[in-house]
Amino acid sequence: MNSPAITIDGLTKRFGAVTAVDDLSFTVAPGRVTGFLGPNGSGKTTTLRMLLGLVEPTAGRALIGDRPYLQIRRPAQEVGAALEASSFHPGRTGLGHLTTLAPQVGVSKARCREMLDFVGLTAAADRRVGGYSMGMRQRLGLATALLGDPGVILLDEPANGLDPQGIVWLRGLLRSLAHEGRTVLLSSHVLAEVRSTVDDVVVISNGRLVRASTLTEFEDLAVHAVGVRTPSPASFVALARERHWRIEDAPGGFRIHGVDTATVGSAAFGAGIELHELTDAGADLETVFLQLTGSATPSMGAVR
Numbered sequence: 259m260n261s262p263a264i265t266i267d268g269l270t271k272r273f274g275a276v277t278a279v280d281d282l283s284f285t286v287a288p289g290r291v292t293g294f295l296g297p298n299g300s301g302k303t304t305t306l307r308m309l310l311g312l313v314e315p316t317a318g319r320a321l322i323g324d325r326p327y328l329q330i331r332r333p334a335q336e337v338g339a340a341l342e343a344s345s346f347h348p349g350r351t352g353l354g355h356l357t358t359l360a361p362q363v364g365v366s367k368a369r370c371r372e373m374l375d376f377v378g379l380t381a382a383a384d385r386r387v388g389g390y391s392m393g394m395r396q397r398l399g400l401a402t403a404l405l406g407d408p409g410v411i412l413l414d415e416p417a418n419g420l421d422p423q424g425i426v427w428l429r430g431l432l433r434s435l436a437h438e439g440r441t442v443l444l445s446s447h448v449l450a451e452v453r454s455t456v457d458d459v460v461v462i463s464n465g466r467l468v469r470a471s472t473l474t475e476f477e478d479l480a481v482h483a484v485g486v487r488t489p490s491p492a493s494f495v496a497l498a499r500e501r502h503w504r505i506e507d508a509p510g511g512f513r514i515h516g517v518d519t520a521t522v523g524s525a526a527f528g529a530g531i532e533l534h535e536l537t538d539a540g541a542d543l544e545t546v547f548l549q550l551t552g553s554a555t556p557s558m559g560a561v562r
């Protein structure tokens with residue numbers, strides 16, 4: 259196995275009485291997209307800021323390769339980061355923002371134009387960033403992160419503000435960066451948003467690690483669900499009780515957890531219950547995420 263591109267080791271950050279990050283340890287592999295997931299306020303941004311040497315840890319280490327960020331000699335060529343979409347000088351143009359950074363990154367103005375083109379901002383290159391939409395700022399943040407052609411890319415909620423086409427575009431872009439062997443770590447508080455983008459997931463809650471695994475392993479935790487529509491709901495509910503299925507009301511029918519379509523179909527057939535719809539509702543990944551992070555709420559629907 260490749261040695262980790264990022265190592266978080268016993269990392270802790272306290273702000274007065276608030277423990278933002280609490281003895282956190284995980285690694286991030288190169289050539290993969292890793293989703294750094296957790297509810298609002300769980301410590302994702304603080305962790306990324308410690309990785310970038312912007313916040314000093316109370317304890318523990320955050321390493322890029324084998325060293326802390328502040329010990330990297332030419333950091334922009336090793337690590338690119340987009341932490342907050344709003345931290346641009348509003349009076350500068352998109353191109354002006356990149357060309358201001360170019361000397362310290364060690365790249366030419368041509369590279370700045372190339373990166374603006376890469377993120378789809380050529381038409382807005384000479385407009386002031388103050389007038390950019392949230393999605394345009396995200397794109398500019400990405401261009402900034404990629405300016406030095408870094409091997410490690412850290413992105414804080416990069417899909418925020420992007421329209422659906424933008425999200426598809428971002429997904430393709432991140433996948434191709436990982437395919438080139440780069441390390442991509444992106445934070446999000448919405449698992450569904452990154453589900454089709456990431457290979458690995460690191461889930462945190464209250465600053466602590468909840469789970470670090472491949473997405474596939476994470477999906478295995480999820481209970482599959484089956485959707486059913488029937489003209490005989492009372493008989494179907496009786497069947498579900500008899501079989502000890504976990505069943506809940508869903509629009510126009512029911513949702514049954516922890517069984518597959520074949521089991522439900524043959525049981526209904528055996529009981530003489532007509533079904534008008536029998537669908538695989540997929541793995542209920544969001545529920546697993548909410549349960550693991552302790553952010554499940556009663557509004558998720560009553561289960562019978």
Ligand SMILES: Nc1ncnc2c1ncn2[C@@H]1O[C@H](COP(=O)(O)OP(=O)(O)OP(=O)(O)O)[C@@H](O)[C@H]1O
Pocket residue numbers: 273276277278296297298299300301302303304305446447
């Ligand atoms: N500079 C600071 N001073 C005091 N408390 C802070 C500071 N920065 C972060 N915190 C606190 O640390 C905790 C973690 O915040 P952080 O921004 O890292 O979470 P997050 O997971 O990135 O949240 P979000 O998804 O909302 O961006 C929160 O309780 C936050 O209020």
